[in-house]
Amino acid sequence: MSLANLVPHGGGPAWRWLIERVWRLEHAFERSRAAAKPEDDTSIRIFFVLALFACAFMVLAVGATWAAVFSSAGKNGGFLAAMEGARGDLVDREGKLLAVDLTHYALYIDPKEVWDAKATRAALGKALPQVPAKRLDKAIFGDRRTFLLGGLDPAQKDAIFNLGLPGVEFEEQARRVYPLGVSAAHFVGFVDGGGKGLAGAEGALNDDIHAAAAKGEGAAPIALSIDLRVQAALEDELRKAALEFGPKGAVGIVTNVHTGEILGLASYPDFDPNDPGKASDDAKLNRAAASVYEMGSTFKAFTVAIGLDTGVATPSSTFDAREPYKLGYRTIHDYHASRKILTLVEVFQHSSNIGTARLAEGVGAQRLSQYYGNLGLTKPAKVELRESARPLTPKKWDTDAVASTSFGHGMNVSPLALARAFGPLLNGGTMPPLTIRKLPPGVRPEGPRVLSEETSQQMLQIMRANVTGGSGKTADVKGLSVGGKTGTGEKYDPTIRGYNHQRQVSSFAAVFPTEGPLEADRYFVLILMDEPHGTAKTFGFSTGGWVATPAAGRVIDRIAPFLGVQRRNELIIAGAQPKATTPGAGL
Structure with missing residues (x-):
């Protein structure tokens, strides 16, 4: 061969x-x-x-x-990324960690490998007191390999491993960890045992978070819009106000009015997303997005803006508030009857229901409802959060609906919807969506124009006047041109078939700085208390001017440096003048 x-x-x-x-x-x-x-x-x-x-x-x-x-094996972040349900990291706008997958361990018992069942039972019973005795007995003295406990961190796993017990086995598992605990819990949200986002950003961006994990260790984390410094100040002041006035719930929001970015969002009471199963449904409820309220007099800002934009009124227009105003079958009263003819600015400062209703009547039902729609008040707030609730709006826009909604009754909206609707009043008249994502520097999303630039400029001046000489005085911060509007909405009580004067939704909607060009950086702050209780310090009053306005001022004072808002010396001098406090003021 x-x-x-x-x-x-x-x-x-x-x-x-x-x-x-x-x-x-x-x-x-x-x-x-x-x-x-x-x-x-x-x-x-x-x-x-x-x-x-x-x-x-x-x-x-x-x-x-x-x-x-060259192989793709191991390029997906190791065990955690390859595991079903793995999620990418979440960080705040400054790169601070909010949520991360960490390696934990599940403990299994294989009875066939156990040498001394009694000794193993005694050792594990002492090391794992949280495991029910019957469950431990079944696992050790049974006839098949059994899952006993999950979620062990490396230190806990090592402590059990070092006992040297044959038949005790471990398997790696991914677990979502929120290193800041309750902080920003409603904004960040939480996941189920399989790694599926159920609420907050975890739920809203679920697919993107999974996709980030699939890219492996080198993948960039998902940056959210909040600033943890702003969030911490907001949560702290909201919690202190809640402890002082004992509401059933409270909300705090900070947004950038030009970009729509939510810089801070707090809902009280809070919960720990690391163990959501232990929290009540009430604690897990995101009141900023999922609850709707009759907002009361903060709605007067919209009515005044609409009146200006339609040409029905100017800042110097006058309205007769000397007597209660009869409109249709109802008679409208002022909480603090001034009994005089008021300019439009004074209507806003005195929070006159009579003057606002007269203005709304001049605008008319058709135009008023159309503007409300353009401002996003008749739909769920446009934001990524799944929790965004649908508002309750009048079925028929008659004279009663016009009067009621003009001062914030007869229409229930979420705090986030209110925050978004205030944007055009403060940013030059456009309507960008709210977002929980961090936007690139300098990016300002385009939104439809709903108000003129002139109207927006006038509203900034009117809201500033309300803080310097109206119901928002306690929110004035030295060196910062703060503007705002108080709000107190009485809650409908079905037991009395009417509004209950003792059950109120009290709030303050603020903006700073009001000075400067329309395109200047500007921020919106909302503090809301659901059924607060007056104290001796507030003379028993629980209206927005007493329970929400001071907290908003403290939030603004603390977050201004983080947002780069400089204090002006002339405003510090002007703000040094003492302001008289009138019992009951601040509707």
């Missing part, structure tokens, strides 16, 4: 080289035997075996190198 006959059909030069070497080696064996030199025969055979082993190891080395450098 010739060498050519040994080469497979279609074999290339590599095959020919290999066959040639084997052929020569075999002939070497034959020559050794023919020459009667068995030692040469043995040496050649040993050399041949060693060469085969060397080739095998070379192939393994090349394969391992290829797998490490």
Whole structure:
């Protein structure tokens, strides 16, 4: 047989080289035997075996190198990223960690591998007091491998592992961890046991968060819009106000009116997203997005803006508030009857229901309802959060609906919807959506124009006047041109078939700075208390001016440096003048 006959059909030069070497080696064996030199025969055979082993190891080395450098194995962030339900990291706008997947461990018992069942039972019973005795007995004395406990961190796992108990086994598992606990809990949200987002940003951006994990360790985290410094100040002041006035719930919001970014969002009471199962549904309720309220007099800002934008009124227009105003079948009263003719600015400052209703009547039902729609008040707030609630609006826009909604009754909206609707009043008249994502620096999303720039400029001045000389005085901060509007909405009580004067939704909607060009950076702040209780300090009053306005001022005072808002010396001097406080003021 010739060498050519040994080469497979279609074999290339590599095959020919290999066959040639084997052929020569075999002939070497034959020559050794023919020459009667068995030692040469043995040496050649040993050399041949060693060469085969060397080739095998070379192939393994090349394969391992290829797998490490070129293979996709291990490029998905290791075990956690490859695991079903793995999620990418969430950070605030400054890169501070909000949520992360960490390796935890599940503990299993395999009875077949247990050497001493009684000793194992005693050791685990002491090490795991949280595991019910019956469950532990069933796992140790049973006949099959059983899951006993999950969510063990590395230290807990090591403590049990070091007991040296045969039959006690561990498996890695991914667990979502929120290192800041209750902070920003309603904004960040939480996940279920399988890694699916159920609420907050975790739910709203669920697909994107999973996709980030699939990209592996080098993937950038998802940056959210909140600033943890702003969030901390907002939560702290909201909690202190809630503890002082004992509401059933409270809300705090901070937004950038030009970009729609939510810089801070707090809902009271709060919960720990690391263990949402222990929290009540009430604590987990995101009141900023999922609850709707009759907002009361903060709605007067919209009515006044609409009156200005339609040309029905100017800041100097006058309205007769000397007597209660009859509109349709109802008679409208002022909470603090001034009994005089008021300019539009004074209507806003005194929070006159009479003056606002007269203005709304001039606007008319059709235009008023259209503007409310354009401001987003007749739909769920446009934001990524799934919790965004649908408002309750009048079924029929008659004279009663016009009067009621003009001062914030007869229409229930979420705090986030209110925050978004205030945007055009403060940013030059456009309506960007709210967002929980951090936007690139300098980006200002375009939104439809709903008010003129002139109207927006006038509203900034009117809201500033309300803080310097109206119901928002306690929100005035030295060096900062704060503007705002108080709000107190009485809640409908079905037991009395009417509004209950003792159950109120009290709020303050603020903006700063009001000075500067319309395109200047500007921020909106909302503090809301649901059914607060007056104290001796507030003379028993629980209206927005007493319970919400001071907290809003403290929030603004604390967050201004974080947002780069500079204090002005002339405003510090003006703000040094003492302001008289009138009992009951601040509707």
